[in-house]
Amino acid sequence: MSSVTGASFTDETPGPEGEPPLRGDRASTGRLGDRLFGGMTRLAGGVVLAIVVLVGVFLVVRAIPALRANHADFFTSTEWSTSPLKFGIVQLLWTTVATSVIALVIAVPFSIAIALFLGFYAPRWLAQPAAAIIDLLAAVPSIVYGLWGAYIVAPQFAHVQSWIQDAFGWIPLFGRVPGISGGTTIFFVGVVLAIMILPIITALSREVFAQTPMTQREGAIALGATKWEMLRTTVLPFGRPGVISASMLGLGRALGETIAVMLILSTLPQGANWSWSLFNGGSTFASNIAANAPESISDTRQMGAYIAAGLVLFILTFVVNAIARIIIERRKAFSE
Amino acid sequence: MTAEAAPPGPGIPAKYSDAHSGDDTSPGGGLGGIDHGKSRARALKNSIATVLIWGAFFIALIPLVWILWTVLSKGLQPVLHVNWWEKDQSGAGAPAFDHNLRGARHAIVGTLLMGLATAVIAVPIAVLTAIYLVEYGSSPFARIVSFMVDIMSGIPSIVAALFVYAVWVTTFHWTLLPIASSLALTMLMIPVVTRSTEEMLKLVPNELREASYALGVPKWKTILRIVLPSCLSGVITGGLLGLARVMGETAPLLLLASYTQYLNQNLFHGSMAALPTMINDQALNINVHIAEQRVWGAACTLILLVLGINLLGRLIGHFTKVKR
């Protein structure tokens, strides 16, 4: 049962005996009470729909005037300046995606391993408290991660980073960037985000792994598989779609993270040279909005630029969530 | 949807058969024939996997221990002070000249009140939506709503805050009240509670509903009197977990809630402090010892609150579990 996240797979998964997932049962009668109550629930659903649509519409409406007045190409410019209005999303998009992907690349293997640990390796007495301990990571608010990352870990991380740069500096992704010091880089933000999304992915993965039919697991063991072979041939394939969509949910969180990124990441000066290095600074959509929007709030045009950034972020998370949804749907389709 | 082989049985994915269909690249050999000559390699692999999996867990403990150590070593001392829970920050001057820690009651009360207001708005909407999706939902509209819940869970908190600000201030020219922050938080809480409630409703055995219908009880009464009560604890758990999630949110509060050093218990008047905004305010002077203590003290308090609520939710869920 999922806890920290609220998202779940039980609703889409057949029960252990293979009974189909629940569906609306059409037992409603035409009675007044039924119509009222049914109407109320439908209304609540409508409220949810309305909120999402309103957010989307509002973002578009507010962004358009600024986009019209924009002197730079919104999709290809690396600049971000609101007076005069010259803004493009390339740098923001790169930083946002790079930090989130790093987070994912680090968090997913760990989450899978920890989920396997909790489900299949940890002794009985340890499994429950260990799960609670991992969930504890989810109880830490993001501003605390931000302060901890920026003031405590980053100076230490600088050493790790210069070691990586010494060893792999010839790869453009790990190249040195003049001017950015102190470990507060895209790469480090990715690491912190990985820690932040780890509990979500772990909790969901653990849940799907636990649903692997016992018959399969027992079958594998009966055929002489070692524990690892059993996991690799039954649990992991069974859980793969679940893990992928859990990762997508984690990715969604990482994309939208604001305050931790804002506190940790060094921003770049305007017109800085483009660099593919992960040891560069930058700002993400969310951190850029949070850092600069309050100063621009009185000016609709300038604010529109930030809202346009918010719109792109919204679409980005929308796409990521939609992919997660499609994967769940697909899985449901072929498990029926 | 790819053209997979027909699954061997209900509930067993096609992947299962894939695993045996010869794409096994491991040098240990397929599972079918146990090759004794290679069993040592397989055992070695197994041991490596065991070590890696245990290792992953302990590596994950490093940041956890580190962050908890940071928060506790710097923040536990103020939290253990009685004043911390009883006093607000009124009278606090510039940190360099203020050697009196004072309290965080204003922020604690603010966080709890805003959280409570958020729950009061979000939980009914979320529970009704969940009921709609589970008990009524088979129409295309229900699928759309279900998708929207997913989208909503992906709305970045800063976007939610921008939205509320634009509606509240830019469109209606209202004064920002503490309740505005709750509205933004509501948007973050609804999907969490909807999903967990849905899950709980699905755990209620269909036999209960059918028995109720057979007795001539109308559907709405069945839901309210039979289905909901039998999974109420789960719903409460979901609500508390959602609450725990939104209480730690900072980004919306930066835009919507102005910090104040005074205790304010009225959600519809003035400004109200919250623990995240208190951390943000004091972090400006984090190099000064007293402000540093307040920052980590507030962080510690926030984690304790979130944890406490989380735990309460789990306990309720644990002791009143619906058996499938």
Place this chain on the structure above:
Amino acid sequence: MKNSRIAAASIAAAAAFGLAACGSASNDSSGNSASSNSSSSSAAGASAGSSASSGSSAGGSATCFSGSLKSSGSTAQQNAINQAIAAYTQQCKGAKTSYTGSGSGQGITDFIGKQTDWAGSDSALDPAKGEPDKAKASCGSQAIDLPMVVGPIAVIYNLKGVGKLILTPQLTAKIFSGKITEWNNAEIAKANPGVKLPSQKISVFFRSEASGTSDNFSNFLNQTDKTDWPDQHSKQWTGKVGQGKKGSAGVGQAVSSTPGAIGYDEWSYAITNKLNMAEMDSGSGPVALTAESAGQAIAAAKVVGTGKDVSLAINYNTKAKGAYPIVLATYEIACLKYSNPTTAKNVKAFLTYLASDGFQGTLTQVGSAPLPKSIQQKVQESIAAIS
């Protein structure tokens, strides 16, 4: 371990709910006291009387009000305003003033949107953005800019073994624009005879978010050296080198932890971070940043506001002996006439305290400089006209 953790957490949870319960029980009374500021004005006089005894220690006596005031804006003056609120509340127990350091831009927006009673800002209302008119519409009368706290901006650096560094405005512009990249540059050496400068890269730090400090500092660079700093002043840093850090605290922390770093920060944060501050040589000898040297620069500023408005034009090019040129005048922006007489009285009482000798005298302790007498007098006259 598990048990003890659960126990500790559940105690915390129980305590939390206990608090919430107490909170809601006393909800009504606090709501009343906050909204009943007019009825209790008679009590204000009484507490003003009692404040006379403690006045000297808390920084000047004040006319008290009772009720709540809400303000927001510049973080540059946050420490000073918090100090004022603390000292004021010590004398006037019923006065609840809150100041949120949300940045000048939001401060002005909040004020125009009637979210707050007055705004704190690093710059006066800007006619180019139509701010005076918007504020006028919102107030129903002229909105006035009152310089209140002089916040010098320190050029902070981190160089081992260099306790005293002298920079000229041109050198500063060259360093921050990336034309000088090494500490042992000949031009820096020329300005610092006898100082052994290390051969080290210069790491420039700036504020990552839009801020009034960046605005004023870039204005200084632009005014004093147009060739090396051609950009107009801007709240968003327009420099081409270095890295941005969140907030004054972020810049301070970054400079103190990075060898070879240079940055700019409000004086108060430079002090609390125990950072080295460069001396500025504008042509008449190096000047260290002190309350007097900053006050000198403000004294040389011209009042450009009309009527009761006291907005200043700072002359960054000042050659006055002993003047530290990089200063930032932070304003309080208030309505000349408030629609609510109680608010007017309250704002007036608090601003009067801010402009009083008693408070201005304590400003140096929080890393700000007091207003020069001539400007202070003008500000006091304007405050007296608030109604």
